[in-house]
Amino acid sequence: MKRRFTIGAGLAAAVLAASTSLAGAAEKELLVGVSDALTGPAAVYGVPQARAVELAAEEVNAAGGIRLGEDTYKITVLSYDDKANPTEASNSVRKLLDRDGARFLLGFCCSGATGAVASFIQNEDAVMLVGNAAERSITTRGIDNLVRTRPPADYTGAAAGTFVASKGHKRVAVIGALETSFYAMYVDAFEREFVKGGGEIVTREAFGLKDRDMTPQLTKIRALEPDALLVVGYVEPAAFVYRQSVELGLEVPRYGFTSGSEEQFLRVVSAEQMEGVWDLRPTELTLQSTGETGRAYHENFTARFGVQPSPSSPYAYDQLYALRDAILKAGTAEDAAAVARALRELPVPKEAVMQYIPIDGRMFDENGQAYTTNGAFQWQDGQWVFVQELPSVAEDYSRFLSSVDG
């Protein structure tokens, strides 16, 4: 009898404890705001980024959300189109902060719009995670509540310059969106290292984001008889350069910095015309360069949205997992400053797709900057193939970044 009572009392206590626990547990909403270029020429980067955040949020929610004590946070993503325009981006973020109540801001594919938000975000009770925007100054200002997953353009440009010099080229012609500062920054760093290797840049030809006919510049380049061509710019104009260089009979090795997917290039240029092109960029997503996590991301993204992810889209995917880990580490989703501090102490999340190089064991350095390896990708038989890593030392660059004033 006594035993039955004990069992009964035990069961009752367990049921009571469970029900108390259930009564105390609460499901809360964690609003994540995305500001990105969802329309316009920069949407080739912005749309895949916004989708990547959405995918990551769905995965975290499916895995039970973010559990903090008795509370479980389910993520809601609210995306606004900033058209890569600074005023639009400021408006989008103001709306997310002031009207919608978002404290965590993700996305930001493009440097101009990101710079505008970065200029006021330090006065806000919020955390900003920047994705694909590669302009160096975004992280040189040491803004406490801002981190970036993509390395700056000059970090990669320097590695690319060394690589092209090692290929034995002496005279390289550059054609690119040189009015865009991070492309110009990439080329400057490229030139510095390329000249060290004994080479010279014979010309720098520019095109605009909306330009589609680059034959005048390519005709001039052909007359200069360079050893190689370097193409830096957004996917679509770069694809036109690759196509028109073949059409003009410019038969030199072609190197580039674009971060475009196969699908994005093939809308403009044929696989045959792309054959042999190199893309020298951070080691971003391609099926050859990535591990199991990256392949799963590629598969899930394609299944969810019906298109392949662009190589740079995981910068945004990784943002959400970094944010989740930071919230867990901070033990709060309400205190944005605590989450911002936790981000700086964070190791690389296990779900991260990009191959980050931790600085002192942390994903982000003291400037809030993350680094990946740089890679040489070559177009072979209709797809990007990862060929080799490019020489780059993240620790050295991190020290350099800390020395840059504003």
Added chain:
Amino acid sequence: MTLTRKNGLLYLAILVGLIVLPSFISVKYYLHLSVLALIWVIVAQGQNLIQGFTGYVSIAQAGFMGIGAYGTALLGLNFGLPVWLTILIAPLITALFALVAGYPSLRVKGHYFAIVTLAFNMVIFIVLLNLTDVTNGEAGLMGIPKPGAGRDGAIDFADRTTYYYLVLIAATGVTALAALIVNSRLGRVLVAIRQNETLVGAAGLAAWKYKLFAFVVSAMFAGFAGALYAHYQSFINPEIFTIAQSMDAVLAVILGGSGTITGPIIGAFAIVFLPEYLRFADSFRLVIYGLILILATIFMPRGIVGLASDALGLLKKRLAR
């Protein structure tokens, strides 16, 4: 255009409305939009002088905003001049550029003038983009300081409500100045130029001087607005000062009511708030916005002010019966 008692009461009512507006705004996002709208009031009042009163459509106001914005930012960042001083210098720098651009531009009339000013805006944009050593190119200038002594000072201009009142004072001053100009002999000559420029010449008046005056003053207003914008946003890059933004100034005047003082105020708020309210339509919002503008231009040639005035007249007639 004389300032009647009725008009005076209307302006006073608008001013009182704008003074108490922050008390009714619970979401600071709308305060942010209101600050932008008031900055656009300054631009639109300038645009109205040259477009609404003189009859010359200038498509260079965003370029002049850019000159003012970069002027104040660069003077502050490179020479350490106080923000208040650089804000006051900015319109003067803009005036110099407008004088140089306006003198040859105003020799042509009608659509040709619009095309010349459009080209001028493009030149400003290209210079801002390519003079990277000075302007930092497409990356723009970050960390442009707020006026005053910052958060520790007596007045914190980083606070949006405080900045709202600063731009309200500026917009009121500029509107009063515009009203003063159009109600003077000068303003009457500008209207005469709009109606019959040849006749003005025949009356022995050097029309070009008046046109140049209107063009330079409108540019100064834009430069002043650009300076206020730069210190409000703390960031500028060339993207903000393109022809699209100049078209917004033109539209603000058309939509609000060309050749009136109230029109640009209403038009400025419309061009800032309307695209934001249409965001619910997602990617169609700009199509809807464009459609509204086309319909407004066709069916409301006198703008919102004209429409309201007609409606009021109709109402009075009905009541009098």
